[in-house]
Amino acid sequence: xxxxxxxxxxxxxxxxxxxxxxxxxxxRLMEARDDYDPVWAYFLDLLMRPMDRNGxxxxxxRPVVEHLCNQAPYELFHAMGVHPLRMASGCFAAGRLSAGxxxxxxxxxxxxxxxxQRLRESSQTAPSARVVPTxxxxxVQYQQMTDADPEQTFFMELPHLRESERGQQRWLEQAxxxxxxxxxxxxVKLKRKALASSVxxxxxxxxxIGRLIEQRRAGRLPAVWFMAVANSFMLDPIEPWTEQLxxxxxxxxxxxxxxxxxxxxxxxxxILFPNFKLPLLIEAAGMTVLGDDLCTSERIWPxxxxxxxxxxxxxLRALAERYHMACICPTFADNERRINTILGVLQxxxxxxxxxxVLKGCHPFDIDSxxxxxxxxxxxxxxxxxxxxxxxxxxxxxxxxxxxxxxx
Amino acid sequence: xxxxxxxxxxxxxxxxxxxxxxxxxxGRMAWQKAVPTAPGQAGIAQKLIGEGxxxxxxxxxxxxxxxxxxxxKGLIHGAGRVIDEVSAxxxxxxxxxxxRARTVIxxxxxxxxxxxxxxxxxxIDFKMNDKCAAGTGRFFEAAGRILDTPVERFGPMGEAAVDxxxxxxTCAVFAESEIVSLMAAGxxxxxxxxxxxxxxxxxxxxxxxxxxxxxxxxxxxxxANNRGLxxxxxxxxxxxxxxxxxxxxxxxxxxASAMERPPTY
Amino acid sequence: MVFKLRLIVQHLFFVLLTYxxxxxxxxxxxxxxxxxxxxxxxxxxxxLLSLQGNWWGLQMALANWGTVMGLQALxxxxxxxxxxxxxxxxxxxxxxxxxxxxxWFTYLRRRLGxxxxxxxxxxxxxxxxxxYILLAYMIVVPLLIAHxxxxxxxxxxxxxxxxPAKPLMPxxxxxxxxxxxxxxxxxxxxxxxxSVAIAGGMLVGMFFKERFFCLFCxxxxxxxxxxxxxxxxxxxxxxACLGCGNCRRNCPMDIRDVHEQKTDKAVLSEDCMLCMTCTxxxxxxxxxxxxxxxxxxxxxxxxxxxxxxxxxxxxxSVKVKV
Numbered sequence: 001x002x003x004x005x006x007x008x009x010x011x012x013x014x015x016x017x018x019x020x021x022x023x024x025x026x027x028r029l030m031e032a033r034d035d036y037d038p039v040w041a042y043f044l045d046l047l048m049r050p051m052d053r054n055g056x057x058x059x060x061x062r063p064v065v066e067h068l069c070n071q072a073p074y075e076l077f078h079a080m081g082v083h084p085l086r087m088a089s090g091c092f093a094a095g096r097l098s099a100g101x102x103x104x105x106x107x108x109x110x111x112x113x114x115x116x117q118r119l120r121e122s123s124q125t126a127p128s129a130r131v132v133p134t135x136x137x138x139x140v141q142y143q144q145m146t147d148a149d150p151e152q153t154f155f156m157e158l159p160h161l162r163e164s165e166r167g168q169q170r171w172l173e174q175a176x177x178x179x180x181x182x183x184x185x186x187x188v189k190l191k192r193k194a195l196a197s198s199v200x201x202x203x204x205x206x207x208x209i210g211r212l213i214e215q216r217r218a219g220r221l222p223a224v225w226f227m228a229v230a231n232s233f234m235l236d237p238i239e240p241w242t243e244q245l246x247x248x249x250x251x252x253x254x255x256x257x258x259x260x261x262x263x264x265x266x267x268x269x270x271i272l273f274p275n276f277k278l279p280l281l282i283e284a285a286g287m288t289v290l291g292d293d294l295c296t297s298e299r300i301w302p303x304x305x306x307x308x309x310x311x312x313x314x315x316l317r318a319l320a321e322r323y324h325m326a327c328i329c330p331t332f333a334d335n336e337r338r339i340n341t342i343l344g345v346l347q348x349x350x351x352x353x354x355x356x357x358v359l360k361g362c363h364p365f366d367i368d369s370x371x372x373x374x375x376x377x378x379x380x381x382x383x384x385x386x387x388x389x390x391x392x393x394x395x396x397x398x399x400x401x402x403x404x405x406x407x408x
Numbered sequence: 409x410x411x412x413x414x415x416x417x418x419x420x421x422x423x424x425x426x427x428x429x430x431x432x433x434x435g436r437m438a439w440q441k442a443v444p445t446a447p448g449q450a451g452i453a454q455k456l457i458g459e460g461x462x463x464x465x466x467x468x469x470x471x472x473x474x475x476x477x478x479x480x481k482g483l484i485h486g487a488g489r490v491i492d493e494v495s496a497x498x499x500x501x502x503x504x505x506x507x508r509a510r511t512v513i514x515x516x517x518x519x520x521x522x523x524x525x526x527x528x529x530x531x532i533d534f535k536m537n538d539k540c541a542a543g544t545g546r547f548f549e550a551a552g553r554i555l556d557t558p559v560e561r562f563g564p565m566g567e568a569a570v571d572x573x574x575x576x577x578t579c580a581v582f583a584e585s586e587i588v589s590l591m592a593a594g595x596x597x598x599x600x601x602x603x604x605x606x607x608x609x610x611x612x613x614x615x616x617x618x619x620x621x622x623x624x625x626x627x628x629x630x631x632a633n634n635r636g637l638x639x640x641x642x643x644x645x646x647x648x649x650x651x652x653x654x655x656x657x658x659x660x661x662x663x664a665s666a667m668e669r670p671p672t673y
Numbered sequence: 674m675v676f677k678l679r680l681i682v683q684h685l686f687f688v689l690l691t692y693x694x695x696x697x698x699x700x701x702x703x704x705x706x707x708x709x710x711x712x713x714x715x716x717x718x719x720x721l722l723s724l725q726g727n728w729w730g731l732q733m734a735l736a737n738w739g740t741v742m743g744l745q746a747l748x749x750x751x752x753x754x755x756x757x758x759x760x761x762x763x764x765x766x767x768x769x770x771x772x773x774x775x776x777w778f779t780y781l782r783r784r785l786g787x788x789x790x791x792x793x794x795x796x797x798x799x800x801x802x803x804x805y806i807l808l809a810y811m812i813v814v815p816l817l818i819a820h821x822x823x824x825x826x827x828x829x830x831x832x833x834x835x836x837p838a839k840p841l842m843p844x845x846x847x848x849x850x851x852x853x854x855x856x857x858x859x860x861x862x863x864x865x866x867x868s869v870a871i872a873g874g875m876l877v878g879m880f881f882k883e884r885f886f887c888l889f890c891x892x893x894x895x896x897x898x899x900x901x902x903x904x905x906x907x908x909x910x911x912x913a914c915l916g917c918g919n920c921r922r923n924c925p926m927d928i929r930d931v932h933e934q935k936t937d938k939a940v941l942s943e944d945c946m947l948c949m950t951c952t953x954x955x956x957x958x959x960x961x962x963x964x965x966x967x968x969x970x971x972x973x974x975x976x977x978x979x980x981x982x983x984x985x986x987x988x989x990s991v992k993v994k995v
Contacts, residue, residue, distance in 0.1 A: 163916075302917065306956070404494030
């Protein structure tokens, strides 16, 4: 038994080392770029934080509540004085720590999430509560994958039909449930005023990121930098983050980069630092990602919170719908509008093709990509599906395809 | 179309199994040669070009331009323009088929590509296997080793088989044990070989997708020399396949063709 | 800001249409909005009165074809059509004084922090035919009076037995007489009881549900009939809609069509009153736009939503204490 523990500890420390190497080399890669500027340092610092939970906790200065999906409204957490942290991870090495316990074809992001948690278990504080919107089949198994305290885990039951009355009512109920869950775990009462103020704070971030999205679509900001900013969302308190974002906007205004080669739209499964493999390969193939529908990038901010009434109910309803209705995740049965973002970008910007990222085992995006392919190709828009895992071994193969795609 | 007789271009295809060099003069494949891939690809390619120029009685200053393509294209610096292998393949087959080809299936050393192209050789769309090399040239090499039969003989032997055996795997690793047990059961080598062709053909057919395929389908890559495989793919696709002479050199030819400028007079 | 402009226009017209007559201002007898002619000194008259009136109603035009009286009825109809074509549902969202009155109740409710009553989708759909029934009622009864010998006491059936504007709007001119019951005979008594009861019900309804009466308004139907030839267009770029649902949630009339429309450009639906609240809360650039002929009056945009819904940053803004 003792030997076993020692072996495990040894494995953990080795993986921890690998994780650190992975994060640091990804950071160095960004710093070595020609377009690096000190303005990005803040965001790169934030991107390193998931490795060190204690440090993160100290930096945000609030109790951290983890959540698994954007659909749990950030503002609710914020208004209750807790810091929402998305668990998603793009770390290849961390996944190796958990891979043996799960199906081979399981979502690599979830493997990485569980891996990161195991790394933390010994040395760092566990989060006080977890919120899991039941998006896909992998996520609903989260509880049994991690043996987390069921009392501390709240599953938000996600209706897979949004444009139905029942679906909308159900989701609003779930938002109320989430408030109750957080209130009971955190021992605070959510007040209307606090909620209204949080909505305003996040709307300011939304406004700033909207400007950055415009710059990026006009080709004035390389995709990897946009993603670095997007991925660092909520790795620091929201206000200083928004301030830094304003600095970035100033920087991009002053030093716009030139979009090189074909403009493409990146769709599909989430992409998170340090897994910048695909965006970097696209760039190396001479293309520029002008827009995306990744829920770890542009889609963190799909719409605006426009309450009909500023009452508690009005705010909560606006919040619930803002995160639910505009989501393009193919976990929803009524997801016809997913193509609209692409078409919208296509109308206004020189986007000439769509690259669809499918993480191995991400069935919703995998299945949906075929429908999207049909729709786009019939509209004469080139489409390329890249199915990949948290591995480096297919880089060459992907590069070949991207290079050819650039010529279509 | 009249081609400038004085334009001489070279195309280098640094493939995963072979390095192919083609010299193109007046729009025609004037010289070609393939050698197995080995370290020092840049030097090998340069040597091959020298060899070709000598064979054509030309000097290196007559060479107008050089293009590099294939998996190893990033390894050569300054040798010429870098062209991706899919576009090169499309252009190559277009020129070689006099603009008739609409679809080309390329079976390379470690990948399979299905490419759709326009009448002018422009790439319209393509599909390619992901990282797994099942059903590619590598697979035949592995099978050849176990069957103790050179890959070059697969074609005639496979064609001769009347009743191919069913083989489930296109994965080089798993097919190995399957072949071994078939051999142990005394199944004739010809039947196993044609079985392999069919299993690869099924994979190619599913990648190609029967529905979207336009007519005038060409097959190239080294494996296109294998008549047994061609027959098997035709069988699976229910379509005729065209195979041109020197199918292994289409990509290098396409790269060299891309460097030809239109006639200036 | 569109909503501010709308508030100004609404109140300007409320004053003009309620008190304009006292200063010699009158917009005629064929207005496509609930500017109640029972308000003494009003600045214009609702066309529904002309439509049902004994002397100028539609039945007159039919019965006295070619006479002065018939032409007069046709004149009102023509004027109504012209006015409707020119401004379409802007009459509802921007001009109608009774609509403005309802908005006051909503404002009051919001100030009191009382949650709006929610109608289920099916209930909302079931209410839709009511306005057609009311329209039929106000056309059929005068015809029966003119041609089938129905007693004259049934005249102006909609105004006298249904319309809540008749008892309520004169209050702004200081008259309570339309709240009184008319004991002349059974018909008048029943009419006046209905009228007051409906007005009472509507007061409660419009307090708890935004623009409650508009759900039943027959004027909406009449205006809607002319939408195809009106230069006023409300359009949606369906291919760029993200489906966020802001338009649906913010709609005072709980219209779902704008959100649900995925193929057709025209989204001016029956119950729409062109208040443009949806367009103001749509964060997708150019997805919703209101046009007059080819001119774009207003179009949705991310920037507008930011200006509309983000309060200016105050120094030392409230921070949530942990």
